[in-house]
Amino acid sequence: MLKEVVVTEINPTPTIEDYLGVMYTLDRDGESIIGAKLSELLEVSAPTVTVTLKRMIRDKWITMDQKKEIHLTKKGVTAAASIIRRHMLTEWMLSRILDVPWSQVHEEAHKIEHSISTDVAEKMQARLDDPKLCPHGNPFPGFEKMTQTWLPLVDLEQGDHFIIRRIHEFGEEDGQLMSFLQNNGIQPAQEGCIKEKLPFNETLTLQISDAAVSLGFKTARLIFIEKVG
Numbered sequence: 001m002l003k004e005v006v007v008t009e010i011n012p013t014p015t016i017e018d019y020l021g022v023m024y025t026l027d028r029d030g031e032s033i034i035g036a037k038l039s040e041l042l043e044v045s046a047p048t049v050t051v052t053l054k055r056m057i058r059d060k061w062i063t064m065d066q067k068k069e070i071h072l073t074k075k076g077v078t079a080a081a082s083i084i085r086r087h088m089l090t091e092w093m094l095s096r097i098l099d100v101p102w103s104q105v106h107e108e109a110h111k112i113e114h115s116i117s118t119d120v121a122e123k124m125q126a127r128l129d130d131p132k133l134c135p136h137g138n139p140f141p142g143f144e145k146m147t148q149t150w151l152p153l154v155d156l157e158q159g160d161h162f163i164i165r166r167i168h169e170f171g172e173e174d175g176q177l178m179s180f181l182q183n184n185g186i187q188p189a190q191e192g193c194i195k196e197k198l199p200f201n202e203t204l205t206l207q208i209s210d211a212a213v214s215l216g217f218k219t220a221r222l223i224f225i226e227k228v229g
């Protein structure tokens with residue numbers, strides 16, 4: 001008689017790591033984790049998401065409740081935090097050691113992060129002086145409190161002064177947006193003020209150094225600032 005063979009993944013595959021990372025970020029932001037959001041954020045079809053979620057439930061990375069909302073298991077949280085940490089350390093390595101432009105480090109790190117071992121990640125962490133935020137200002141797992149007082153840029157009014165602190169992870173995903181932000185000096189530590197806010201048009205015009213830069217509200221929701229003055 002054949003014995004039943006139970007296959008369980010010990011380490012998540014790169015695909016599973018991508019799902020875990022997005023799930024962790026949604027959960028951190030207090031958003032519900034549902035298939036439709038994963039399909040949009042990971043740019044994969046709904047049927048593909050369904051198949052992957054089934055595998056993830058089988059391998060105990062997640063559970064799904066009656067409302068079809070997804071919850072990370074303890075094992076899932078640990079694996080998600082690990083891939084996010086490796087991603088952020090890789091971003092710093094690329095930017096500080098290899099001088100890869102700020103707007104490109106996310107995309108480049110995404111290709112490398114899955115193959116970094118725990119040992120190498122620890123060495124990177126020490127060499128990079130224990131960073132608590134990624135080069136875009138997003139918190140390493142466990143350091144979420146550091147970003148809590150920063151406001152979305154879209155909440156400011158005309159005349160408000162600010163220091164840019166953070167571009168949300170879901171903004172990092174958009175290469176064109178990242179190049180635009182870098183070209184216009186919209187990066188952490190940059191100061192600026194709101195020159196004009198047009199709610200009917202859903203646009204904000206920022207004064208950054210000597211230049212005026214217009215942004216849509218959608219983009220301004222992904223940029224977090226510290227108010228000054």
Ligand SMILES: [Zn+2]
Pocket residue numbers: 087091105106107109134172
């Ligand atoms: Zn990133």
Ligand SMILES: [Zn+2]
Pocket residue numbers: 088091106134135136137138172
């Ligand atoms: Zn980043």
